[in-house]
Amino acid sequence: MKRKSFYEISPFTYRLSVEKGILMRRLRDFFAGARFAKRRDDTSLPVLAYRHNSLIRRRLGNVDMRLQENKATNLALAVKHIDGLIIRPGETFSLWKLVGRTTERKGYKEGLTISRGKTSKGIGGGLCQLSNLIHWMILHSELTITEHHHHDGFDLFPDFGRQIPFGTGTSISFNYLDYRVTNNTDNTYQLRLSVDDEYLCGELRATRHQQHTFHIHAEDEFFSREDGVVYRNGKVYRDTIDCATGQCVESRLIRTNHAKVLYDCPPTMTIVEK
Numbered sequence: 001m002k003r004k005s006f007y008e009i010s011p012f013t014y015r016l017s018v019e020k021g022i023l024m025r026r027l028r029d030f031f032a033g034a035r036f037a038k039r040r041d042d043t044s045l046p047v048l049a050y051r052h053n054s055l056i057r058r059r060l061g062n063v064d065m066r067l068q069e070n071k072a073t074n075l076a077l078a079v080k081h082i083d084g085l086i087i088r089p090g091e092t093f094s095l096w097k098l099v100g101r102t103t104e105r106k107g108y109k110e111g112l113t114i115s116r117g118k119t120s121k122g123i124g125g126g127l128c129q130l131s132n133l134i135h136w137m138i139l140h141s142e143l144t145i146t147e148h149h150h151h152d153g154f155d156l157f158p159d160f161g162r163q164i165p166f167g168t169g170t171s172i173s174f175n176y177l178d179y180r181v182t183n184n185t186d187n188t189y190q191l192r193l194s195v196d197d198e199y200l201c202g203e204l205r206a207t208r209h210q211q212h213t214f215h216i217h218a219e220d221e222f223f224s225r226e227d228g229v230v231y232r233n234g235k236v237y238r239d240t241i242d243c244a245t246g247q248c249v250e251s252r253l254i255r256t257n258h259a260k261v262l263y264d265c266p267p268t269m270t271i272v273e274k
């Protein structure tokens with residue numbers, strides 16, 4: 001029998017492991033001396049770099065829709081700490097530095113969480129939709145992603161109105177799994193975020209136009225069955241297009257997917273036998 005890791009022994013040891021991770025992240029940040037973006041401005045910067053809206057209440061397999069309603073509350077609370085954020089040259093955006101702990105005392109509710117390839121629920125659950133939205137906008141900018149964690153290796157839910165390629169999501173957990181972006185340009189950027197009755201809405205704005213636009217697309221997508229297990233496969237590319245010439249100056253592979261499918265595959269799904 002495989003020996004259990006310390007965090008698997010009991011809920012208490014799991015909590016200890018989490019708090020250790022949080023403390024270690026704080027110590028690393030202290031000694032690293034990074035300049036974190038903190039200033040927010042209600043006045044939008046003049047140039048729209050990218051805009052995207054994400055549907056809040058989605059049908060995710062058999063997940064309790066109450067968790068989706070609670071997610072709407074959690075998102076509305078979290079965006080208040082980020083909306084209007086100015087990311088100046090040399091500064092780093094950290095989601096958790098701004099949002100902080102998500103607790104019941106602050107009004108956060110129980111939402112959907114994902115851990116080790118399984119769905120669960122926890123206070124503040126559902127905020128990965130916020131990091132997903134921000135990440136998608138950042139992929140269309142000249143900012144540099146400095147910390148990004150994937151929901152590695154698992155396809156948890158059938159597609160429901162998918163707008164962006166599979167595999168471009170993020171995994172976050174306070175505070176040791178963060179989403180961070182550094183502004184290594186000489187342009188200033190701003191995040192504008194809001195929640196309405198249906199959507200999480202985002203804009204990435206700047207003081208001036210970027211030199212490039214970006215196109216994110218998937219190729220070679222298919223499902224395969226390997227030793228009786230179904231996997232979702234594909235590659236995600238990021239094309240960099242020169243605004244002056246309209247020419248693609250780089251096409252870079254940013255993600256290779258080989259994710260285990262954890263839902264019942266519909267009879268209409270085409271699966272390649274391997």
